[in-house]
Amino acid sequence: MDILKKIEKFREDEQKLKWEGTFAEYLEILKETPLVAQSAHSRVYNMIRDAGIEEVNGTKKYNFFSGQLFGLEDSLERLIEEYFHPAAKRLDVRKRILLLMGPVSGGKSTLVSLLKRGLENYSLKDSGAIYAIKGCPMHEDPLHLIPQYLRDDFFEEYGIRIEGNLSPLNVMRLEQEYGNRIEDVMVERIFLSEDKRVGIGTFSPSDPKSQDIADLTGSIDFSTIAEYGSESDPRAYRFDGELNKANRGMMEFQEMLKCDEKFLWHLLSLTQEGNFKAGRFALISADELIVAHTNETEYKAFISNKKNEALHSRIIVMPIPYNLKVTEEEKIYEKMIRESDVSDVHIAPHTLRVAAIFSIMTRLKDPKKGDIDLVKKMRLYDGENVEGFNSADINELKKNIKMKA
Numbered sequence: 001m002d003i004l005k006k007i008e009k010f011r012e013d014e015q016k017l018k019w020e021g022t023f024a025e026y027l028e029i030l031k032e033t034p035l036v037a038q039s040a041h042s043r044v045y046n047m048i049r050d051a052g053i054e055e056v057n058g059t060k061k062y063n064f065f066s067g068q069l070f071g072l073e074d075s076l077e078r079l080i081e082e083y084f085h086p087a088a089k090r091l092d093v094r095k096r097i098l099l100l101m102g103p104v105s106g107g108k109s110t111l112v113s114l115l116k117r118g119l120e121n122y123s124l125k126d127s128g129a130i131y132a133i134k135g136c137p138m139h140e141d142p143l144h145l146i147p148q149y150l151r152d153d154f155f156e157e158y159g160i161r162i163e164g165n166l167s168p169l170n171v172m173r174l175e176q177e178y179g180n181r182i183e184d185v186m187v188e189r190i191f192l193s194e195d196k197r198v199g200i201g202t203f204s205p206s207d208p209k210s211q212d213i214a215d216l217t218g219s220i221d222f223s224t225i226a227e228y229g230s231e232s233d234p235r236a237y238r239f240d241g242e243l244n245k246a247n248r249g250m251m252e253f254q255e256m257l258k259c260d261e262k263f264l265w266h267l268l269s270l271t272q273e274g275n276f277k278a279g280r281f282a283l284i285s286a287d288e289l290i291v292a293h294t295n296e297t298e299y300k301a302f303i304s305n306k307k308n309e310a311l312h313s314r315i316i317v318m319p320i321p322y323n324l325k326v327t328e329e330e331k332i333y334e335k336m337i338r339e340s341d342v343s344d345v346h347i348a349p350h351t352l353r354v355a356a357i358f359s360i361m362t363r364l365k366d367p368k369k370g371d372i373d374l375v376k377k378m379r380l381y382d383g384e385n386v387e388g389f390n391s392a393d394i395n396e397l398k399k400n401i402k403m404k405a
């Protein structure tokens with residue numbers, strides 16, 4: 001099939017996935033597949049799980065990351081089983097900011113972008129479908145329309161818990177456009193897309209003095225104040241910050257610790273209470289997974305500052321240390337060359353292996369045990385059988401892993 005045909009087919013497929021209906025009709029969908037109302041955390045976990053999880057020699061292998069991330073199995077298992085999984089089950093860890101911490105070029109950004117691209121694709125599948133109030137700039141969860149005092153009844157009938165309150169803009173729209181008839185509010189299926197700013201956001205720190213909190217939380221559109229008469233009219237507000245746009249999906253917070261503290265407190269209120277403050281409105285509820293990352297040096301400076309204690313206790317740190325397996329390191333190089341424009345250049349046999357050996361040796365600490373040398377240690381780590389040593393020794397050695405920043 002040539003590319004033009006494929007483009008046409010893609011457009012047709014996309015068209016088929018579209019859905020639009022009233023809130024009453026949406027409830028019919030929920031009766032059949034309550035899963036469409038899952039939280040952002042739960043969606044991320046289910047996406048990883050649906051791709052398949054295998055267990056090889058006691059280590060979990062996640063198909064979602066295979067072929068893309070190498071040598072990070074232990075870190076991934078920890079991240080998924082200690083954060084994504086319990087967070088998906090609404091346990092308390094989801095209330096902490098997830099911070100990936102590790103050396104530069106260790107694969108943190110790659111991991112996060114795999115999650116982002118994954119979510120975009122997952123929202124096209126039946127199992128990852130997401131619905132939102134039509135015309136809402138934050139693609140608000142339609143279930144927020146159900147008033148607080150009916151939520152227990154709703155849970156009884158549908159088995160779905162509702163978190164969060166209707167945003168000020170939709171409170172107003174409900175009244176003015178729908179005459180308070182909740183059942184008539186239009187709902188549509190949405191497809192996550194970073195390019196279209198639907199459910200996927202990225203925040204990167206710039207100059208701390210000039211960066212505006214509006215980048216995160218949106219801002220007043222002064223040109224419309226004359227029309228609406230007041231700064232507290234939600235129609236005069238642009239809900240276009242990264243936190244607004246990432247609602248229902250995930251937001252990547254790059255190099256979090258380079259950022260001014262005031263930004264972090266907004267994040268904290270979002271992860272802890274599920275809402276954040278913007279303009280002169282009541283709190284805005286949002287449901288999104290926030291993944292921040294930082295390198296080790298900055299993290300060390302951050303925790304050594306007493307002033308940061310409160311923040312620190314609300315962050316869950318997931319270490320992403322360097323890969324320490326030669327074979328996996330070789331795969332990283334192969335991948336990087338394959339993806340480059342020099343993929344056709346001849347490379348002498350064993351070149352990448354030697355380069356990988358060199359890298360790994362610089363990452364390993366000198367062994368404490370007298371009878372093992374660095375080369376043996378390296379081979380043990382790579383899963384080779386080394387005379388006189390066994391896997392128990394590896395665990396012993398692993399305690400001495402050195403993380404280089």
Ligand SMILES: Nc1ncnc2c1ncn2[C@@H]1O[C@H](COP(=O)(O)OP(=O)(O)O)[C@@H](O)[C@H]1O
Pocket residue numbers: 068069070071072102103104105106107108109110111323332335336
């Ligand atoms: N464990 C890994 N598996 C696969 N590729 C990796 C790994 N670590 C680093 N890379 C590659 O190295 C480059 C830099 O990684 P990146 O994700 O930007 O690191 P970080 O954000 O931690 O500084 C990327 O091209 C990435 O593909």
Ligand SMILES: [Mg+2]
Pocket residue numbers: 105108109110
């Ligand atoms: Mg990075």
